[in-house]
Amino acid sequence: MKQEVSSIFCLKSLAAFLVLVIHFHFYGLRYLAPITMSAVSIFFVIGGYFLYDDDHEKLIRRERKQIKKLIKILLVTNGIYFVLEFLVNEKLCISSLTDFFHWILKGDNISGHLWFLNAYIYGLIVILLFDKCVRALMKMCRISDKGGSFFLLLLFSIGLWGYGLFERQYSFVIPQISLPDITKIIHLTVSLPMIVAGMAIKKYKVKLAKRNALLVFFLCIVLAYSENRLIYYCGQTENGNCVGRSIIAISLLLLAISNKSFGKNSMIAYIGKEHSANIYYWQYLPVIFIGTWLYHGVWNEISLAIILPLTLIISWIVNKFQTLKK
Numbered sequence: 643m644k645q646e647v648s649s650i651f652c653l654k655s656l657a658a659f660l661v662l663v664i665h666f667h668f669y670g671l672r673y674l675a676p677i678t679m680s681a682v683s684i685f686f687v688i689g690g691y692f693l694y695d696d697d698h699e700k701l702i703r704r705e706r707k708q709i710k711k712l713i714k715i716l717l718v719t720n721g722i723y724f725v726l727e728f729l730v731n732e733k734l735c736i737s738s739l740t741d742f743f744h745w746i747l748k749g750d751n752i753s754g755h756l757w758f759l760n761a762y763i764y765g766l767i768v769i770l771l772f773d774k775c776v777r778a779l780m781k782m783c784r785i786s787d788k789g790g791s792f793f794l795l796l797l798f799s800i801g802l803w804g805y806g807l808f809e810r811q812y813s814f815v816i817p818q819i820s821l822p823d824i825t826k827i828i829h830l831t832v833s834l835p836m837i838v839a840g841m842a843i844k845k846y847k848v849k850l851a852k853r854n855a856l857l858v859f860f861l862c863i864v865l866a867y868s869e870n871r872l873i874y875y876c877g878q879t880e881n882g883n884c885v886g887r888s889i890i891a892i893s894l895l896l897l898a899i900s901n902k903s904f905g906k907n908s909m910i911a912y913i914g915k916e917h918s919a920n921i922y923y924w925q926y927l928p929v930i931f932i933g934t935w936l937y938h939g940v941w942n943e944i945s946l947a948i949i950l951p952l953t954l955i956i957s958w959i960v961n962k963f964q965t966l967k968k
Contacts, residue, residue: 649898650688652905655914656894657684658921662953665755665925668946676866676886682758683836683891685922689762690840691895702770709766716749716759719923723753726930748829753926757829765833772798792845799838806831806883814876832883839892847899855893855900862886862893913954920957928952 660681663671671678693708695701727733735752736742744751749760776791808816809831843850866886873884898904905911928949929936936945 647692647902648906648908648911649901649904650691650895651911651914651918652908653684653894653898653914654688654918655910657681657688658914658918659950660684661755661922662925662946662950666946666949667943669943671946676870677863677890679884680866680887680890680894682832683887684894685758686762686765686833686836687840687843687891687895690837690842691844691899692840693837694841694844696845702773705766705770709763709770712759712763712766715923716756716763719756719759720745720749720752723756723926723930726927727752730930755922755926758833758922761829761833762837764830765837768830768834769795769837792841795838796842799835802831803835803883803888806835807885811873811878811884814878836888836891839888840895843892843895843899850896851900853896853900855897859890859893859897862889866890916961917954917957920960921953924956924960925949925953927956 658681660678663674663678664681689708693701693704695704724735727735736745741751747760748757750757772795773791776794777787780787780791866884866889869884869886932948935941936948941948
């Protein structure tokens with residue numbers, strides 16, 4: 643395992659666990675909500691970090707390759723969930739053209755957690771298109787790039803992230819203005835800013851490495867819990883993007899790159915590298931078969947302890963199958 647990424651693989655393992663904590667229960671873990679809700683943002687920010695390269699042509703190739711890979715994963719995972727839901731539970735997840743377009747845009751009506759894939763794909767597509775348009779405009783105006791296109795992308799992503807805050811969780815700040823909730827159409831305000839944040843961390847990692855990442859992380863934890871209480875007291879109960887979950891994801895990545903050898907050759911790093919994605923994709927596969935009793939009584943309170951080992955087993959089977967295909 644490469645030393646420079648072992649800590650990030652540990653972070654991926656943490657993100658996978660936090661996703662399960664969000665969707666399943668275990669005694670007392672609900673108090674971790676401001677932290678656990680950063681799980682998906684962690685995946686996005688890590689994706690952006692691994693994606694970025696100073697060589698623009700290489701970056702474009704990586705983005706296109708990643709989009710193709712994600713589309714394949716989207717089709718396979720949704721296809722399996724769709725078939726199993728129909729065969730096991732007699733549930734037809736897509737029964738109309740409206741349902742189909744909803745799936746294309748948001749991707750959450752076959753299995754809700756798979757919205758992540760659609761959001762990731764659309765985020766990368768918009769990044770590609772934005773970069774292409776900005777570079778074409780610069781070329782037409784005979785302006786040398788010198789990092790200007792990425793800086794504009796960064797500004798655009800911050801603006802989009804801010805819009806995502808004020809359209810939902812912080813709508814009470816400007817109640818006179820009702821912003822169109824584009825998150826209900828597509829999760830772009832969640833995915834794109836975090837992907838770009840990961841790219842920016844990779845681009846400026848030398849400068850960022852001089853900061854006290856552990857102190858920054860603890861400050862972000864305090865801010866996240868404070869924000870959680872603020873939003874609650876302001877009557878905002880609908881789930882939506884928050885400052886806390888975004889900065890926790892960013893601070894955790896900063897912490898990881900400041901301790902590059904952390905978790906080297908550990909089981910946690912191995913799980914993060916080999917199984918974290920599969921844990922996310924297949925977490926609801928056991929629910930299709932055992933959901934009728936899993937969400938009732940005492941089983942519901944310990945569902946996390948049941949689902950975690952089952953998803954690891956499923957991930958191991960998936961990896962073995964992929965190895966055989968090669």
